[in-house]
Amino acid sequence: MASRWFHGLVFFAFCLGAAGVQGQEAPDPVAAVVARVKPSVVQIITVRPPAPPDTATDESAKAALDTRPITGVGSGFLIDSSGYIATNKHVVEGAVSIFVATPDGVRYKARVIGITYNADIALLKIDAPRGTQAAVFGDSDKLHIGDRVIAIGSPFGFENSVTTGVVSALNRDIMESPFDDYIQTDAAINHGNSGGPLFNLAGEVVGMNSILFAPGTVSGSIGLGFAIPANDLKFVLGRFKETGGKVNAGMLPIRTQQVTWMLARAIGLPGLSGALVAGLEDGGDLMMNGQIKPGDVILTFNGLTVADPRDLARKAGVTPIGSDAALGLARMDQRMVVHVKVQGYPEETPPDPGRFKAQSVGLTLAAVPDQGVTVTGLDPLGTAADSGIQEGDIILQVQDHAVSEPTQALRLIEVQSALKRTFAAVLVQRDGKPTWIAVRVPE
Numbered sequence: 001m002a003s004r005w006f007h008g009l010v011f012f013a014f015c016l017g018a019a020g021v022q023g024q025e026a027p028d029p030v031a032a033v034v035a036r037v038k039p040s041v042v043q044i045i046t047v048r049p050p051a052p053p054d055t056a057t058d059e060s061a062k063a064a065l066d067t068r069p070i071t072g073v074g075s076g077f078l079i080d081s082s083g084y085i086a087t088n089k090h091v092v093e094g095a096v097s098i099f100v101a102t103p104d105g106v107r108y109k110a111r112v113i114g115i116t117y118n119a120d121i122a123l124l125k126i127d128a129p130r131g132t133q134a135a136v137f138g139d140s141d142k143l144h145i146g147d148r149v150i151a152i153g154s155p156f157g158f159e160n161s162v163t164t165g166v167v168s169a170l171n172r173d174i175m176e177s178p179f180d181d182y183i184q185t186d187a188a189i190n191h192g193n194s195g196g197p198l199f200n201l202a203g204e205v206v207g208m209n210s211i212l213f214a215p216g217t218v219s220g221s222i223g224l225g226f227a228i229p230a231n232d233l234k235f236v237l238g239r240f241k242e243t244g245g246k247v248n249a250g251m252l253p254i255r256t257q258q259v260t261w262m263l264a265r266a267i268g269l270p271g272l273s274g275a276l277v278a279g280l281e282d283g284g285d286l287m288m289n290g291q292i293k294p295g296d297v298i299l300t301f302n303g304l305t306v307a308d309p310r311d312l313a314r315k316a317g318v319t320p321i322g323s324d325a326a327l328g329l330a331r332m333d334q335r336m337v338v339h340v341k342v343q344g345y346p347e348e349t350p351p352d353p354g355r356f357k358a359q360s361v362g363l364t365l366a367a368v369p370d371q372g373v374t375v376t377g378l379d380p381l382g383t384a385a386d387s388g389i390q391e392g393d394i395i396l397q398v399q400d401h402a403v404s405e406p407t408q409a410l411r412l413i414e415v416q417s418a419l420k421r422t423f424a425a426v427l428v429q430r431d432g433k434p435t436w437i438a439v440r441v442p443e
Contacts, residue, residue, distance in 0.1 A: 030150055033203045034162050040135040042102050043154045044074040044087050044110075044124075044195060046095035049380040068391060069380035075153035075196030076100065076124065077135045077205065079237060083128030085110065086237055087195030088210050089120045096380055100126050103160055114240035116247060117347045119177045120210050121233065122195075123240040135197055138204025140229035143167055143183065151187040151209050151225070153196025163188040165223075171310075174211060174226055178313040182226040183207045189225030198227045206230045235318060245349075249317040250342035252325070253284035254292055256309040267297065268333055274299045275309040291338040293331070300328030300337075316342055360442055361413050365395070365406035372396040372429070373406050383440035389428065396434065397427035416441045 048070040074091030078084070085100060092098050098110040108126035115122045147167045155161050165187030172182040185198065189212045198207035207227030214222050239247045256275040264272055274297040280288065298306050301315040302325055319325060321344040329336050362382010365373040375393045378385055395403055398412035413424040423438040 029201050030148075030162075030164055033150060033199060033201060034152070037135060037197075037199055037203050038152065038160060039103055039133040040078045041152045041160065041197060042076045042078065042085060042100050043159045044076045044085075044091050045099040045101060045107075045386055046072045046074070046092055047097040047380055047385045048072065048095050069378055069385040071386055073154055073157045073192050074194045075192065075209070077195075077197040077208075078128070078132060079137075080134045081128065081130075081132045083108075083126040083132065084113070084237070084241060085124040085126065086197075086208060086233060087122050087124060088208065089115050089122045091195045092122050092124065097386060098124065099386060100124065101159065102132075112245075114243075114245035114247070115348050116236060117345060119179060119228070119232075119236065121208075121228065121236050123237050123245075135199075135205045136203065137230045137234055138200055138202065138206045140183065140206045140231045143170060143200070143206055143229075145169060148201055149183075149185055149187055149206065150199040150201075151185070151189060151193060151196060151227075152199070153189075153193035153209060155188075155190035155192040157192055161193075165225075168223075172226060173310060174213075176211065178310060179232070179317060180310050181229060181232070181314070182211070183229055185225050185227060186223040187225060188221040188223070190221050191219065193225075204230075205233075208233055232314075246347055247345070248321060249345040249347075250319040250321050250323075251313070251345040252292075252316050252340065253281040253287050253343055255279045255281065256298070256312060258308055259297060267295070267330070269297060269330060273305060273307050274330065275306055275312040287343055288340045291340050292327070292329075295331070297330040298327050299330055300326075302326050303328075317345065361410055361439065363389070363410065365409055367405060368394055372403050373409050375428075383442050387426075387437050387439045389426070389437050389439065390430065393428040393430050395426055395428050399425055413439055414442060417443075 050068060050070060074087060076085045076087035079086050092112060100108045100110045110124040110126050113123040113125050145167050149165060149167055151163045153161060165185050167183060168186050169184040172184045173180045174182055189209050193209045196209045197205045198209055200206045207229050209225060209227045211226040212221060213224040236247055255278045257278050259269060259272050259274050259276050277292055277294055277296040279294050298312055300306060301312060306312045319342045321342055323342050324339050325342050327338050327340060329338060360382055361384050362379030363375055363384050364377030366376050368374050371394055373395050375389060375391050395409050397403060398409055401412055403409040416424045422441055424441055426437045426439050427434055428437055
């Protein structure tokens, strides 16, 4: 009897264990992907000059202008282990200083390698240590509506924030550029996510989060985020790396529009594909040798079907400048092929990395009797501009030295360079409370 009781107890325990195993949910693949890819995602910190004064002549209005440097935060990701970083153009445009903070808390000075003329893409470079982990690009053409995706970035400065969602739509035209084919996602995208990667469940970058849409005065996510596809990024960033900052994109000097159902009926087209020529750019007729006329519909480019005007722009963009392009046209009731030369797209010149090299701490100080020295001004080109130090702060100590004179405080910061330090520890008093701030030492 005892033996039967024992075996029955063992069988009951086994059943409980089996039920427990069966009841366990499989681990969510998102957690594993995030753990693997997080080291490749970085935070971008920028410093810009204060907004220029308007034309107002009222002295009191001028006095009220904020003269402090503007610090911004965005996102980016490493695309190779040598320190190349992808981000959005709007994250870094106009900045006089750019820094990259990696997930381990290390901050690097970054320089701009390339900025696109008519797309929201920029390439940065830092002196990354050997073994730095980079993200892996996937094939964005293989995305499907409904695929799960993961966004990682620094919304509102909260670094390494993770949101998930699905691909809501593909090839979205949000009228940002002639090449728009944005990925729409409902993963929460907020200010500061710009430039961060969008991953698939294989841990591959399929896009770069760039735009959020919100109605009226709403500034947060409402589930309408847009990412630049990875295949577009690979082309642009690859060109930047090869040429040192140039895309060398091709273009056709024409203005085109979508073929609508009603226009297709009017001009005798069987479908809605193609790019309807609305006009030519200045000098376009000469560059196209008079081969293209308003009203033409470009149906093919070098034998490939043209889906819409943005598809035509992308096909021309990746074609070598000066090469021949065979355009299949519908001209009212006629079909023909004409040959034109691909022209070069205008490009921006990235700012000279040494142009804004900080030569000083950039602090204006005044003595405070029996306390220390107070900060009365910050130069956006100074090394302290991105440190978090503010006008009105009272500097009590630099490293282990108490300070009482402005020149003494500045000298103690600058001398750290001779001691092979890149930052100086500065104790400030703000609103009656002491806090330590790391101030970058001039190069």
